[in-house]
Amino acid sequence: MEKIAVLTSGGDSPGMNAAIRAVVRKGLYHGLEVIGIKHGYAGLMRGEMEVMDLGSVADIIQRGGTKLYTARCEEFKTPTGQAQGAARLREWGIDALVVIGGDGSFRGARALSALGINTVGIPGTIDNDIPCTDYTIGFDTAVNTVIEAIDKIRDTATSHERTYVVEVMGRNAGDIAMIAGLAGGAESILIPEAPFQLPEVLQRLQHGIERGKRHSIILVAEGVGHGMKIGEQISEATGWEVRVTVLGHLQRGGSPTAFDRALASRMGAFAIDLLLQGTTSVMIGVRGQQLVPIDIEEALRTPRSFDMSLYELAGILSI
Structure with a gap:
């Protein structure tokens, strides 16, 4: 190689x-x-490639986003697009490809592997929704961004004695909401993995009022529904003034935490080790403290697990 x-x-x-x-x-x-390769698979198909040297990656470890830019590419989901991508790699004499992204990115890597290109996937998504790994790159930073926002919102919620609904990202996974809600002391956490029951939320709010609480934070994962709609439902049911904050894409940006920097560095280096060993069509996963290669096919077909015990603990501690 x-x-x-x-x-x-x-x-x-x-x-x-x-x-x-x-x-x-x-x-x-x-x-x-x-x-x-710039702009993901779209850039691969267009041949947007440049030789990297030590200086190419200087002063980027502390920066959010991606120096290589990123894009979604519907055309690459087709056999024709995948064949074109493989052909581009061969034109450049490239023996192997490291793909950093989520499940859609790994499907592309799997397709290229089937076409004879050695591939290794590194899970990079704030959602932490990739099976077979405890953590994905970016999740820890996103959670810390949400925590910082919750702490600030709670200050004004306390001052005005209001209930705030805070909507966070996560696609169809509740990991960001669950961990941020546990660490941020949210009174209620609404996640796709647990049925949303408005009466239960209202009961928790009423219980807080009866013991003298005058403000509350309700954390909503985007997979549950729109925070604005849920805020309206609570306001209509109680007559209270409810404010809604949608954190949106600010959760994706910002300087990565030390945890994410170290995890990403370990995964990137391990990807090279695997390729030098001739390994292909694998994703790097975290299990405990160890990095392990996992067949991409296994990762894509394995149902995602969710630790409901942490969700239950958050509910106990917020009484």
């Missing part, structure tokens, strides 16, 4: 730059030529 490439695909997440940096520098350390 002499030449490898790296790309980021799908939604950006804090720590992607740290992963790119690790892939490039570990690859160069082992004497490989490293090519950066």
Whole structure:
């Protein structure tokens, strides 16, 4: 193996730059030529490639987003698009590809592997919704962003004695809401993995009022529904003044936490080790403190697990 490439695909997440940096520098350390592909699979099909050196990844470990840019590409989901991508890699003499992204990105990596391109996937998404791994790059940073927002919102909620609904991202996963709600002391946490019952939320709010509480934070994962609608339902049922904050894409940006920087660096370096061993069509997962290679096919077909015990603990501690 002499030449490898790296790309980021799908939604950006804090720590992607740290992963790119690790892939490039570990690859160069082992004497490989490293090519950066811009704009994900769309850029691959267009041939948007550049040779990376040590200076290419200087001063990026602390930056959010992705130096290589990212995009979603419907055309690459087709056999024709995948064949075109594989052909581009062969034109450049590229022996292997590191893909940093989520499940859609890994489907692309699986397709390229079937076409003879060695591929390794690094899970990069704030949603933490990839099976077979405890953590994805960007999740920890997103949770800390939400915590910072909750702390600030609680200050004004306390001052005005109001109930606030805070909507967070996560697609169809409740991990961000659950961990941020547990760490931020939210009075109620609404997640896709647990049925949303408005009477239960109202009962918890009423219980708080009866013991003298004059403000509340209700954290809503976007997979449950729109925070504005839920806020309206609570206001209509109680007559209270309810304010809604949708945190939106600010959860994707910002400087990655030390945890995400270290995790991304480890994963990027491990990806090079796997490729040098001839491993292909695998995703790097975290199990406990260890990095492990997991067949991409297994990761894509395995149902995602969710730790309901943490959700239950959050409910107990918020009484």
